[in-house]
Each structure stands twice: as C-alpha cells, then as structure tokens.
Amino acid sequence: MSSRCWVVLGILTGCDPAASTTTAPDPGTGSDTGPSGLPACLGIPGVEIGTGGARYEPLSEGQPLEVTFGPQGGWHLTTAVRLSAISSIARLHPSATVIATGEEIAGLQLPENRELSHHDPVRCTAEALDLRAFLSSRDPQEICPLQGEPLTIRVEVTDLTTQLTAVGERTVIAALDPVTAEGCTP
Numbered sequence: 001m002s003s004r005c006w007v008v009l010g011i012l013t014g015c016d017p018a019a020s021t022t023t024a025p026d027p028g029t030g031s032d033t034g035p036s037g038l039p040a041c042l043g044i045p046g047v048e049i050g051t052g053g054a055r056y057e058p059l060s061e062g063q064p065l066e067v068t069f070g071p072q073g074g075w076h077l078t079t080a081v082r083l084s085a086i087s088s089i090a091r092l093h094p095s096a097t098v099i100a101t102g103e104e105i106a107g108l109q110l111p112e113n114r115e116l117s118h119h120d121p122v123r124c125t126a127e128a129l130d131l132r133a134f135l136s137s138r139d140p141q142e143i144c145p146l147q148g149e150p151l152t153i154r155v156e157v158t159d160l161t162t163q164l165t166a167v168g169e170r171t172v173i174a175a176l177d178p179v180t181a182e183g184c185t186p
Helices: 003-013 140-146 178-183
Strands: 046-051 063-069 075-084 089-098 104-106 112-115 117-120 125-134 150-159 165-176
Touching (some): 046 150, 046 165, 063 178, 075 089, 075 150, 089 125, 125 150, 140 165, 165 178
Parallel strands (some): 063 165
Antiparallel strands (some): 046 075, 063 075, 075 125, 089 112, 089 150, 117 125
16 A cells, blocks of 8 residues: 555544654643543542532532422422533432431432533533432422421432442532422421
C-alpha cells in the first residue's frame, strides 16, 4: 500500500501517526486518562444532595424539603444530586428516614438507571435532577405527622461505568405541601 493510502486511512480513522498514545496529567482539568482509558478523575463518586426538578438547588442542613402529593395519589420528596468523579450514566436510589424513630418512610422503589444531566466528561461531573423518593404510605393520617419532622435524605449512587458506589446524606425538615397541610387536622 502506498504512503498516500496510509495517510488517507489515518485521516478517515482519526489516527495521527505522530501523536503519542500517552497523555501528561493536566492538573485542574482531570483530562488525563487511567490504564483503562477512562478519565483518571473517575473514582468513588462525590455526592452533594439537593433538590430540583428542572435545575439543581443545593440543600443546607436543616432546610425544609416539601413532601409533595403527586398525580398518582401518593407522596414523594423531590431530590437531586450534583456528582463528581462520575461517568455519564448511573444507578440512583433516593430514600428518607425519620431521625426520631429510624423508620425508613421513602425509598422502597427500585433504583433507577439514568443518563445524567449536564455531564462534563473532562471534569467528570454531572447532575441528576427530579429524583423522587416515594413515601411508602398512602394514608394521609400517616403523612400529616411528618410536618416539621427532621428526616435524613439519602441518595445511593453507582457509576455504571466503574461500578463504584457512594452515598450522600442530608438532614432536612419535612414540610407538607399546601394541599396536604390543609387536609391535616391539628
């Protein structure tokens, strides 16, 4: 094969015969690659708990989080996560526990595999929005006493590329949505 064909073949396949197969670490961008060819910044994911259906909103410790009555007749907590050291797809499982009793009130649903939002493959960051932790009770008399209760929100994240798992937790205060609160008797 003539050298002209090799050049054409190299252009068609994206090969640059002069390019090195190793990359020097570039601190601050995380763009160096590890032995598997994955970005070296992929490791145990960092998980920052927040809320938000359309955009990520951070949650502070002790901040109210709405217990929302949904269109299918049950209640849920809308969570979101901001992730680091993550690829573009993850398994996500939100849950909630009443701190005073240790009772898990949300999270019986199956974990959800999902393509992440705002994925940055260079920095290995992403977000997962509108993660709903579905409450196990559909009885308003069990939901009403949650008003003002401290809850531990927990989101377990497994990077489906690396199979590494991490958990983020945040303490919030349950705040019933206006429709539910109106139906609760004092």
